[in-house]
Amino acid sequence: MDLKSSKASPVLTDPVPIDKSRLGIRGVLPYAQSGPSFSTSVLAIPRRKPGKLDDVRSNGWLDAMKSSSPPRKKIMKDVNVEVVLDDGDAAYDSWMSKYPSALKSFGKIMNSAKNRRIVIFLDYDGTLSPIVDDPDRAFMSADMRSAVKSVATYFPTAIISGRSRDKVYELVGLTELYYAGSHGMDIMLPDRDTEPTNHSGCIKSTDLLDKEVNLFQPASEFLPMIDEVFRTLVENTKDIKGAKVENHKFCTSVHYRNVDEKSWPIIAQRVHDILNSYPRLRLTHGRKVLEVRPVIDWDKGKAVEFLLESLGLSNSPDVLSIYIGDDRTDEDAFKALRSESRGYGIIVSAVPKETNAFFSLRDPSEVKKFLEALVRMKEQGDL
Numbered sequence: 001m002d003l004k005s006s007k008a009s010p011v012l013t014d015p016v017p018i019d020k021s022r023l024g025i026r027g028v029l030p031y032a033q034s035g036p037s038f039s040t041s042v043l044a045i046p047r048r049k050p051g052k053l054d055d056v057r058s059n060g061w062l063d064a065m066k067s068s069s070p071p072r073k074k075i076m077k078d079v080n081v082e083v084v085l086d087d088g089d090a091a092y093d094s095w096m097s098k099y100p101s102a103l104k105s106f107g108k109i110m111n112s113a114k115n116r117r118i119v120i121f122l123d124y125d126g127t128l129s130p131i132v133d134d135p136d137r138a139f140m141s142a143d144m145r146s147a148v149k150s151v152a153t154y155f156p157t158a159i160i161s162g163r164s165r166d167k168v169y170e171l172v173g174l175t176e177l178y179y180a181g182s183h184g185m186d187i188m189l190p191d192r193d194t195e196p197t198n199h200s201g202c203i204k205s206t207d208l209l210d211k212e213v214n215l216f217q218p219a220s221e222f223l224p225m226i227d228e229v230f231r232t233l234v235e236n237t238k239d240i241k242g243a244k245v246e247n248h249k250f251c252t253s254v255h256y257r258n259v260d261e262k263s264w265p266i267i268a269q270r271v272h273d274i275l276n277s278y279p280r281l282r283l284t285h286g287r288k289v290l291e292v293r294p295v296i297d298w299d300k301g302k303a304v305e306f307l308l309e310s311l312g313l314s315n316s317p318d319v320l321s322i323y324i325g326d327d328r329t330d331e332d333a334f335k336a337l338r339s340e341s342r343g344y345g346i347i348v349s350a351v352p353k354e355t356n357a358f359f360s361l362r363d364p365s366e367v368k369k370f371l372e373a374l375v376r377m378k379e380q381g382d383l
């Protein structure tokens with residue numbers, strides 16, 4: 001990607017208009033696009049009568065919610081389609097023939113890495129840390145931290161997470177990595193590592209240690225809108241037991257992992273109704289989480305391209321990128337690497353999933369083994 005072209009904003013300026021009057025929702029906040037603009041704390045969405053939940057049923061949200069993070073013995077073709085199989089293990093084995101284990105294929109991966117510079121991209125939740133009920137307690141193990149630290153000693157290594165950049169840095173705690181938060185919409189690069197010619201679109205800042213950094217934040221204009229919608233979501237889900245809303249700075253998420261399944265239609269409908277007041281925001285589905293993000297042409301794949309370009313590692317046949325992730329949002333990065341054979345996506349999953357990755361790993365413990373194997377290869381001088 002030519003970073004000079006990043007002067008052209010990735011913000012899409014032509015959102016699809018929607019008929020908010022249909023839902024009777026008044027836009028009473030500065031960034032909600034209907035009605036007068038005045039400042040207040042949150043948008044109170046009129047409650048629907050029980051049984052009036054047609055929107056989320058007809059638009060597939062509920063199906064997507066039910067199929068996110070499916071139990072074993074289910075195959076997920078897409079979040080909207082779920083097929084129950086009699087024998088989960090047979091299904092997994094057959095899926096593995098299409099997406100072989102990156103551990104078993106390690107030799108093959110290393111062969112294509114010969115005489116090339118390896119760059120590592122890592123997702124956080126479900127990749128470096130196991131999925132747990134409380135997002136605030138998704139800690140990575142000390143062994144995993146040590147594996148990631150060793151990898152970063154030898155290879156440029158970046159974390160690309162849906163969480164806010166500050167939060168993921170707090171969880172990982174390693175200064176030797178590059179960090180991209182908010183699904184790649186908040187990238188921080190040390191000034192010393194950034195190609196001098198590739199600064200367009202970045203703003204200068206300093207990090208927590210007062211070092212000069214470049215920040216790339218293509219959704220910065222959405223900051224107040226996301227803050228507003230976050231507060232509105234908190235207000236409008238506070239009576240739903242187990243619901244949790246997180247503010248990730250340039251996006252916000254509504255967790256329903258701990259919500260009784262009977263209340264999923266309610267939480268979905270509330271989020272849906274709020275989003276109707278924000279045509280410049282859209283929804284994506286994660287693992288038992290509804291993610292609200294700006295309508296901009298930017299994703300984890302674009303973030304990978306941006307990082308490679310900024311570090312002077314783009315468009316080079318001498319570079320092999322490896323991206324390890326478990327979520328639907330990681331698919332954009334897998335696609336970016338597939339195009340022009342830039343490298344390999346590795347999906348972390350214990351169930352068969354439709355994916356753009358090349359290889360698979362079952363869970364974070366296998367991710368750790370893979371990272372440790374990379375380090376061993378380097379230390380033995382085989383890379």
Ligand SMILES: O=P(O)(O)OC[C@H]1O[C@H](O[C@H]2O[C@H](CO)[C@@H](O)[C@H](O)[C@H]2O)[C@H](O)[C@@H](O)[C@@H]1O
Binds near residue numbers: 160255
């Ligand atoms: O891009 P990622 O780093 O994978 O972040 C994606 C989401 O991860 C977190 O939620 C997921 O992990 C939680 C902790 O294990 C789990 O409780 C939740 O159900 C999962 O969806 C994070 O809290 C989200 O905000 C991120 O968007």
